[in-house]
Amino acid sequence: MAGPASCWGARKIEHAAQDTQGRDGDPLIEPATPDAIARAARLLREGGLVAFPTETVYGLGADAAADAAVARLFAAKGRPHFNPLIAHVSDLHAAHRIAIVGALAETLAKRFWPGPLTLVLPRRADSPVSLLATAGLDSIAVRVPAHPVARALLAAFGGPIVAPSANRSGQVSPTTAAHVAEDFGTDIPLILDGGPTPHGLESTVVDLTGEDPAILRPGAIPREALEEWLGDLGAPRGGPIRSPGQLASHYAPRRPLRLEATDVHTHEALLAFGPGTPAGALRTLNLSPSGDLVEAASHLFAHLRALDHAPVRAIAVMPIPERGLGEAINDRLRRAAAPR
Ligand code: TXA
Ligand code: MG
Numbered sequence: 001m002a003g004p005a006s007c008w009g010a011r012k013i014e015h016a017a018q019d020t021q022g023r024d025g026d027p028l029i030e031p032a033t034p035d036a037i038a039r040a041a042r043l044l045r046e047g048g049l050v051a052f053p054t055e056t057v058y059g060l061g062a063d064a065a066a067d068a069a070v071a072r073l074f075a076a077k078g079r080p081h082f083n084p085l086i087a088h089v090s091d092l093h094a095a096h097r098i099a100i101v102g103a104l105a106e107t108l109a110k111r112f113w114p115g116p117l118t119l120v121l122p123r124r125a126d127s128p129v130s131l132l133a134t135a136g137l138d139s140i141a142v143r144v145p146a147h148p149v150a151r152a153l154l155a156a157f158g159g160p161i162v163a164p165s166a167n168r169s170g171q172v173s174p175t176t177a178a179h180v181a182e183d184f185g186t187d188i189p190l191i192l193d194g195g196p197t198p199h200g201l202e203s204t205v206v207d208l209t210g211e212d213p214a215i216l217r218p219g220a221i222p223r224e225a226l227e228e229w230l231g232d233l234g235a236p237r238g239g240p241i242r243s244p245g246q247l248a249s250h251y252a253p254r255r256p257l258r259l260e261a262t263d264v265h266t267h268e269a270l271l272a273f274g275p276g277t278p279a280g281a282l283r284t285l286n287l288s289p290s291g292d293l294v295e296a297a298s299h300l301f302a303h304l305r306a307l308d309h310a311p312v313r314a315i316a317v318m319p320i321p322e323r324g325l326g327e328a329i330n331d332r333l334r335r336a337a338a339p340r
Contacts, residue, residue: 029177032149032192040190041156049073051166051180053194055147056116056202056220057301058174059088059163060188064098065128070162074132076187079169084135085162086118086203087142090154095119095142098127098160105208108229114146116203116220133162139209149194165202166191172251172308172336175200175301182305200298201328206230218328220297236331251301253308253315257337261316269312271303273320283310293325300329304336 030036032053040050040061047069050061060077062069064087074081089095092109099121101109108119123129123140134140145151154161165173166180166188174180177193204219206226215223215236227233255269263278264270270281274291277284285303287296307315317333320326 028189029181029191029193032152032194034152036190036192037149037152037156040153040192041158043190044069044153044157044161047072048190049076049188050153051174051177051184051188051191052149052153052163053147053177053192053197054088054116054145054150054163055197056145056199057197058166058177058180058191059150059161060166060180060184061088061153061161061163063157064133064160064162065130067130067132070130070133073162073164076184077164077167077169079164081132082135084137084141085133085164086205087129087133087140087160087162088145088150088154089142089160090151091144094160095121095144098124098129099140099142100124102208104213104230108206108208108226109144111229112221113144114151115144116146116199116201117226118143118203118205118217118219120205120207120209120216122209129160129162139207141205143203147194147197149192153192170252172253172301172304173202175298179302179305196298196302198298200300200302201325201332204328218331220325220328222324223327224324236327251304251332251336252338252340253304253336255308255312256314257333258314258316259333259337260319262318264316265314267313268316269307269310269314271307271315271317273318277318281316282312283307287320287329293321293323293329296320297325297329300332 043050044063047066051058062073095101105119118141120139120141123138167173168183175197177191180191199220201220204221205217207214207216213230215233264280270284272284272286287299320329
């Protein structure tokens, strides 16, 4: 896995304009230099949207405290308003200003922050975060990202930033700046390019508001690592979104997915895992030829996007073991395969 530091060597991919002013809607992908980060912070202060890399996936950021900015973010993503956002903050101290951080949360924060763990905590009554961002719930999802670009942006902005994954609602999450541009085109003024994201899977969301801690979304921190601190966590529990099937279909490519494939049908592409892949696919991409789940997670979304662009009718996906990061990978694959 590439360390976050290596993400700084970003390339300018396209639309090589020099600044965000006066460019009617060109998607602007810029290497995440200190200068570009300062400009991004300015855009956020003005109520604008900025895409930026985190160690998990690219986020689409807005000023968490500004209702209008948050509304713009929901609109840009096409995200239902009942689905709350994660507030990104620079450290534990900043988390205390927006949420009630109990003893268990502190313990987890000290172990896993900065990093890909999102904690759902009681919202502070005087939390400055927009009620729209938390969908009117009395809880709030908080995370301290580890990626140097995300951290620099938080420092330059100086307040919480809400950031869902920078894809249109329901689509595959972006792990490169180019993926973000693919989804949003000219709709966002600045995409900070920090190279491919190291984990490639969203953060693990843990709910600490109930009687027992529960995983709401499997993610880049495997269950086993959390259970060392929390004991047995049981099956992942649905989040606040409980209406049947509402978000069952998610992370969805256009082509249908066929899971647990051990052979290849005509007109299929193959998303392979491990050695010994079946022959006959129109196109094959392997998540990890050596069967390494960390490597597989980092390639998942990019490979899904690439195969979705291939001239095929469907994508066959080989079985992925359910241990470690396999739980989160299989979660995303099942949602991608769910009927729309
Ligand atoms: O890795 C990540 O978490 C990325 C990067 C950009 O930080 N962000 C991300 O955000 O994946 P998003 O909006 O795509 O997913 C946030 C998840 C959703 O499943 C949402 O329902 C859940 O967190 N969530 C947010 N606030 C919540 C709350 N108060 N209670 C329960 N679940 C919540
Ligand atoms: Mg998302």
